Amino acid sequence: MDGKRVAVVDDDPIFLEHVSTILAQYGGMRVIKLTNGDELFKTLDRQEISCIVLDYDLGNQTGLALGQSVQQKYADAPPIVMLTGQGSERTATKAFRIGFADYVSKRNLDQQELIAAIRGAIFQNDARQARVQETERLRQHQRQDSLTGLYSASYVAARLNEVATSRSGTGFTLMAIRIENFAELRLRIGHAASERVFRDFAKRLSDIKLDDGFIGHLATYDLVCVFERVMAPATISATCQRLAAEARFSASHEGSRVEIAARVSAAGFPEDGNDAHEVIRAALSGLDEPVKPKIPTDAAPAGVDKDLAGTTDDEMPPHKQRAHQRFRVLKKGKVVINGLNTVLDCSVRNVSESGAQIRVDGYFAAPSRFQLLIVGSGDPRWVVTRWQVGTDIGVQYQEPEL
């Protein structure tokens, strides 16, 4: 019982001293001697007490009333052992009903009985606290999400943190996945039906065979695909395409069909954030971006692919839509013009195998050809400008000149 502090409350100083001496001598306890309720509350506010021993008759109040006040004030009140000369069954019953841990008669006090009662109360309380903590820990780190059956958001966050802080870890890549226009869909088909759609959506994603990645829950209606390694942009793009393609399905609702499509946004550690939280936020912010505006045909600058002008991906015929599908990948980049004479920072937002969409910090007229460096993805690559709307520029990779 070393280190266990026991507060003994008795208004009889002689008996208080007697009990305290016994508990210290034979129980190995650190005893705090108190004579009334005020002293007890001050003590409980100041230090951790493992058990309270309360005399029944405290002069101006009963131990029962004081114990009840303690239990009402403190959510994690220490266990209470009642000590009294009043050996009535009724008092004992009241004490147990209130939730006291034990009851020991003061008359012909049995030292061992009192020590055993205190030890038992502390043991049971510790066990109860451990169960509460374990339940909370399990709840926090529950691996599986009850709605989707996928890895839970807390597990995903914990896992990403682990990888981000691991000395040997090389990083991770995550792809945030959301049902396109899910908020509108909920309004249209209602909460229950949209929950079903979300579960089906999650099921389709969980059925995808990923060699070394896993699917989990990221936020309320956002899922995530996690790879515990840094991936090349082309691989990210291909994986995003695959996830979007396999998650696309038609759901039926009250006799009509609802087309479900996925929006995917990728981010990686350490390129897009200093920790897991920042990377998750980067990926989610990609999901929140508005859909790219249409490019007016007559406003398209020279050299812009006319097939792209005046359309969005969603409006293209399926075969073209597939060919031009873009995925949001937030990476830092640099626009290199005339060797290293002009270098501008940019963010690389959408990447495909053939090109990318970049956004520069301030407007400038993009040259028809320049070098694009995607930070963490090797050497700069030559690209040609395909379109520009404000600070958004679409570029196509150019084969290296031999």
Place this chain on the structure above:
Amino acid sequence: MSTAAETFAERQAQLRGKFVRRTQEEADTLLALVAKLDTPEGAEAQAGIHHIVHRLAGGAGVFGLDELTQPAIQVEDLIDASAVSDAVAQATTALVKHIRLATARSLAAAGPQP
């Protein structure tokens, strides 16, 4: 050099002595309270008697005055049962006689006080 056990025994003996002397003093207090039972201060006197006998019932056995436990419980039970003041007075007076005998014997056995 005294061991922890010896220190503990000495401390317990000191506490026993304190308890006995206090009980001896309380005998006079009890008689004073009995005298007030049939006065307007009767209820207060009865509460005073109850407080003393309750403490005595709890501590007598612990501090070597075992023979006082039952008489003290008897008074306590009478008050708890709202018995007439005559019965309380009679039982309390009897308890006082027991107290005087028991405390005298205990103090004599313990020897002269420092």
